[in-house]
Amino acid sequence: MKKFTITFALTIIAVLLAATPCSAKGKAKHVVLIGLDGWGAYSVPKADIPTIKQFMADGAYTLEKRSALPSSSAINWASMFMGAGPELHGYTQWGSKTPELPSRVLNEHGIFPTVFQLLRDAQPEAEIGCLYEWDGIKYLVDTLALSHHAQAPDYNKHPEALCTMAETYIKEKRPVLLAVCFDNPDHVGHQAGHDTPEYYAKLKELDAYIARIIQAVKDAGMLKETIFIITADHGGIEKGHGGKTMNEMQTPFIISGKNVKKSGEFHESMMQYDVASTIAYIFGLKQPQVWIGRPMKQVFK
Structure with missing residues (x-):
């Protein structure tokens, strides 16, 4: 009888453990990804960006993350969200709206698997959003996996609109x-040029918007459970990008917040598609086999 009681108790415990979700699987409950289109890593040492540099001091970062080629917008936003390069997701040009190459696989929405869709599958009720200035973003995020997506009005008339929408x-x-995609470093790079006073003035302006977004996270009571990622799709040289120079290809990746080490600069190899893999790792999501990205596990506690 005693043996039966012990066995029965162990069986009940095993059933309860199996039915209990593993809350320790993920690293944080929230991720805010802030992307600055056309932000080259070369600019960071010179830029007056105190909010961003505080994140660098409080977390981990690299200035050597490489863009996929060509070093242009759509291909690299796609790679950032899709965990793979153009050879697999098929978006190959700066303004790709649909893949020029057949995507290696398609999800149920008819698009290459994104990190947004992975999270939606794992957390069907999750609030997942993407806010952006460049309308090309909406073709790369799998809008059917999102709870909300919206484009800000004309920046020239409403420069603070995207920041206000995010807040x-x-x-x-x-x-x-939440992904918040600012477009204007790229515009200034094309008009005034990269590594110019105008370019650095734009980065300073955006740093202030990032500070406001952080404050909104505080006001929402999310700060202690949030990881922030600040990164870019590509850099630039003179008034263009798309080529193979390091100023065009190297972009910052800065991560700080819940369960992120205060370890400073890291030099492990990082590619654009590793961003999606790192976000998936934060949420404890299993990567699809077609992804080639690798999470930056070394930055986490």
Whole structure:
């Protein structure tokens, strides 16, 4: 009888453990990804960006993350969200809206698997958003996997609009995953040029917007459970990009927040598609076999 009681108790415990979700699987409950289109890593030492540099001091970063080729927008935003390069996701040009090459696989929405879709599959009720200035972003994020996506109005008339949209969305919805994609470093790079006073003035302006987004996360009561990632799709040289120079290809990757080590600069190899893999790792998501990205596990506690 005693043996039966012990066996029965162990069986009940095993069933309860199997039915209990593993809350330790993920690294944080929220991720806010802030992307600056056309932000070259070369600019960081010279730039007056105190908010971003505080994140660098409080977390981990590299200035050697490489873009996929060509070093242009759509191909690299796609790679950032899709965990693979153009050979697999098929977006090959700066303005790709659909793949020029057949995507190696398609998800149920008819698009190459994104980190947004992975999170949606794992957390069907999660609030997942993407806010952007360049309308090309909406073709690369799998909008059917999102709870909310929206384009900001004309920046020249409403320069603070995207920041304000992000503040409101964070406070009202407390998203599990939010991507905020600023477009204007790229515009200034094309008009005035990279590594110019105008370019650095734009980075300073965007740093202030990032500070406001962080404050919104605080106001929403999410800060202690949030990881921030600040990165870019590509850099630039003179008034262009798309080539094979390091100023065009190397972009910052800065990560700080819940369970991120205060370890400073790291030099492990990182590619654009490793961003998606790192976000998937934060949420404890299993990568699809077609992804080639690798999570930057060394930055986490």
